[in-house]
Amino acid sequence: MSMHPSSSELEYLDDLLIEQAVHGLSDAERVELDQLSRRFKVTDDDRFESAIAALDLAAYCGQRPDEMPADLRQRVLEDAPHYVTAEDPASALDSGEIDRVVLPMSTLQPPKPAVWTSREKWFGLAAAASLLIALASLLGLFGSPGGYEQPGRTIPSLAQQYQDLVDSEGTVAVAWAVNDNSGGSQPAGNVVWNNDRQEGFMRLDGLAVNDPTVEQYQLWIFDSARSDELPVDGGVFDVTSEGEIIIPVDARLPITEATRFAITIEQPGGVVKSERERLPLLAVIEEAAAP
Amino acid sequence: MMTELSESLLQRIGSGDKSAVSDCLDRYGGLVWSLARRFTSSQADAEDAVQEIFISLWKSAQRFDPAKASEVTFVAMVARRRLIDLNRKRQSAAAVSSQSLDSVEPAALNDPTDSVSINDEAAQALQVLNELPDEQAQAIKLSVYSGLTHNQIAERMGLPLGTIKTHIRRGLVKVRDRLKPVIADQGGQV
Numbered sequence: 110m111s112m113h114p115s116s117s118e119l120e121y122l123d124d125l126l127i128e129q130a131v132h133g134l135s136d137a138e139r140v141e142l143d144q145l146s147r148r149f150k151v152t153d154d155d156r157f158e159s160a161i162a163a164l165d166l167a168a169y170c171g172q173r174p175d176e177m178p179a180d181l182r183q184r185v186l187e188d189a190p191h192y193v194t195a196e197d198p199a200s201a202l203d204s205g206e207i208d209r210v211v212l213p214m215s216t217l218q219p220p221k222p223a224v225w226t227s228r229e230k231w232f233g234l235a236a237a238a239s240l241l242i243a244l245a246s247l248l249g250l251f252g253s254p255g256g257y258e259q260p261g262r263t264i265p266s267l268a269q270q271y272q273d274l275v276d277s278e279g280t281v282a283v284a285w286a287v288n289d290n291s292g293g294s295q296p297a298g299n300v301v302w303n304n305d306r307q308e309g310f311m312r313l314d315g316l317a318v319n320d321p322t323v324e325q326y327q328l329w330i331f332d333s334a335r336s337d338e339l340p341v342d343g344g345v346f347d348v349t350s351e352g353e354i355i356i357p358v359d360a361r362l363p364i365t366e367a368t369r370f371a372i373t374i375e376q377p378g379g380v381v382k383s384e385r386e387r388l389p390l391l392a393v394i395e396e397a398a399a400p
Numbered sequence: 401m402m403t404e405l406s407e408s409l410l411q412r413i414g415s416g417d418k419s420a421v422s423d424c425l426d427r428y429g430g431l432v433w434s435l436a437r438r439f440t441s442s443q444a445d446a447e448d449a450v451q452e453i454f455i456s457l458w459k460s461a462q463r464f465d466p467a468k469a470s471e472v473t474f475v476a477m478v479a480r481r482r483l484i485d486l487n488r489k490r491q492s493a494a495a496v497s498s499q500s501l502d503s504v505e506p507a508a509l510n511d512p513t514d515s516v517s518i519n520d521e522a523a524q525a526l527q528v529l530n531e532l533p534d535e536q537a538q539a540i541k542l543s544v545y546s547g548l549t550h551n552q553i554a555e556r557m558g559l560p561l562g563t564i565k566t567h568i569r570r571g572l573v574k575v576r577d578r579l580k581p582v583i584a585d586q587g588g589q590v
Contacts, residue, residue, distance in 0.1 A: 123569050131543055133484035155477065159469045159521070160576040162476035164529065164544050166522035169434060177429040181447050185429075185454045189421040192458035193413050267555060308560045357551055357561050 114149045117363040122149070123157075130158040135378035137342070141361070144381075267355040271301065271310045279305045281394055283370070285313070288391040300370045300392045302330075302358065309358035311372075313348065316389070319374070321347045326372055327379040328358060334365035343370065345379035369393045408471050414462035424457075428475045435476065439483040445490075453482045473521050521579050528575045536571040539564050 114122070125142045128134060134142060274280050280303040287295060296316040302309035311328065319325060328343030335341065344359030374387040409427065412420035429450075436449040456478050464474050529537050538557060542548045550568070554561045 120569060123573065124565055127569060127572055130480070132547070132549070133488050155468070156576045156579070157572060158477045158481065159473055160525060160572055160579055161544055162469070162473045162480060163519075163521040163525035163579060164540070164575065165435065165476045165480060166431075166472060166519055167526040167529070168545060169431070175430060175434050175437065177425070177433040177450065178447070181433075181450055182425055182429060185425060185451055186421060188451060188455060189458055190418055192455055193418050193421060193461075194416050270555075270558070270560075306560060307562045357554065359551065359561060 114145075118145070118149075121145070121362060126157045127161075130155075130161045135345070137345075137379045137381050140381045141342075267310070267357070270357075271312065271355050274303055274306070274308060274310060275301055277303055277306065279303050281367075283392040283394050285372075285390040285392050287389065288371075289387060289389050294389075296390060298353065300358070302364075302367050302370075302394075304364060304366065307360060307363060309343075309360070309367075311346075311356045311358060311370075312353065313356065313390075314353040315351075316348045316354075316372075318348050318351065321377055323377070324374050325377050325379060327375045327383065328356075329371045329373065329383060330358070330360055330364055330367050331369035331371070332364050332366060333368050339382070340369075340371065342379065342381070345375070367394060408464065408466060410457070410461040410464040410471055410474065411466075413458060414464065421458075425454075428472065431472070431475065432479050435479045436483065439480075439487060445486075449483055449486055452486060453479045456482045470519055470521055472519050524578050525575050528578045529571075532571050532574065533567075535559070535563075536567040539567040540571045540575075543568055 122142070122145050125134065125138060125145070128138065129142065275282060280301055282299050282301040284299045285297060294315050294317050296313060298312040298314045298316075300309060300311045316326070325345045325347055327345045329340035330343045331337055331340045341364060342361040344357075344361070346356045348354060370392040371385070371388055372390040373383045373385055374389065375383060409420045409424045413424060432450055432453050433446070436446040436453065440446045440449055457475065460478060464471065469477065529540065532540070535557065539553055542553045542556065543550070548556065550561055550564050553568075554564045557564065559567075
């Protein structure tokens with residue numbers, strides 16, 4: 110396989126780095142990130158984490174922070190001497206405290222000389238404060254919990270989104286076939302996929318409710334451009350209620366031409382490569398499988 | 401009051417200077433406490449999280465590089481990282497509490513020099529967010545501040561999942577790329 114990443118692979122790498130910084134990664138995603146990092150000889154960086162930390166700080170723009178409880182402060186103070194030591198920096202790496210920062214090749218740039226300036230402390234404070242006040246006033250960023258809603262806009266339900274995709278040109282739909290009914294259920298439904306939009310939905314009716322702390326469902330997308338041994342992860346999901354549900358497909362890599370979809374039952378968080386020991390549903394796309 | 405010092409507290413702590421611990425708590429205790437409250441659902445969880453965050457900070461202080469990020473940004477980064485880990489351990493990975501949005505509403509802006517965010521990186525990040533197309537900015541806010549998953553954001557905004565991913569990626573790449581010269585210009589100071 111080529112060592113030169115495609116743009117879609119780099120985008121996926123960035124997606125993983127962002128997800129790591131915002132929500133954290135599942136074990137399966139972490140393995141994927143490690144594999145991509147090794148494959149593309151990615152070097153350490155934490156710039157997405159820095160960017161999101163800066164956004165976190167911006168959330169407190171002009172806001173006086175809450176005061177830490179005095180007894181908590183005391184406990185932290187008492188803990189500190191156990192950890193504040195003049196140890197070798199390498200040991201911090203060994204400790205696993207900071208062990209997961211990688212940089213996609215797309216962001217690697219030749220080193221530039223740092224621009225060091227010496228600014229007066231209060232001048233800097235005043236300038237930054239003024240900028241923050243101005244920005245906060247302009248943005249009204251955190252004006253209300255419902256501020257993210259766009260007034261007057263109707264947000265389509267998953268069912269509407271599903272129907273919209275079904276009605277779109279180029280969408281294929283294929284019914285699920287029961288592959289393993291050892292659970293005793295006879296689930297039905299279909300999967301719709303639009304290659305141009307790289308978007309799809311699963312409609313499932315009767316698939317057994319799972320306990321996500323024990324096992325989860327995982328969708329796999331077989332792509333004509335890839336080996337059948339390595340289908341693309343289509344996302345981990347749960348069935349939380351009986352009856353019909355609609356789940357968006359979450360393809361982790363671009364799909365060239367989907368040929369089959371399979372749902373397996375895996376450990377919580379999913380897996381990178383399925384042993385396919387429990388594969389309750391399968392959907393095979395045949396030619397002209399228009400909805 | 402938050403002040404900028406020529407000598408980094410974390411660098412002092414990294415070299416084993418225990419006297420810097422109290423100063424570090426004075427400077428960043430409120431920020432870490434506020435972040436912990438935002439990410440947890442109870443006072444007890446928040447207190448546990450704060451202790452864990454500061455332990456992580458003490459352990460990683462030697463790796464603080466002022467050329468890469470300001471000290472306060474590094475603290476916020478370590479805090480979020482630890483809070484994510486703790487939340488995942490509690491099997492609530494996206495568990496920014498439901499009151500998160502309330503908790504990040506701005507207070508009165510009457511004394512900004514007391515704020516935790518007197519920091520060019522935060523200002524620049526906010527400015528980039530303001531410059532982004534509405535849908536990109538909205539997707540980022542829902543992800544970073546509200547803790548929604550991509551699927552939840554897609555449902556809420558009524559956009560395809562792939563579009564949401566693209567919005568978030570493109571927006572955060574812009575924030576990330578904007579911050580680099582800011583950090584250099586600060587000369588690595590807090």
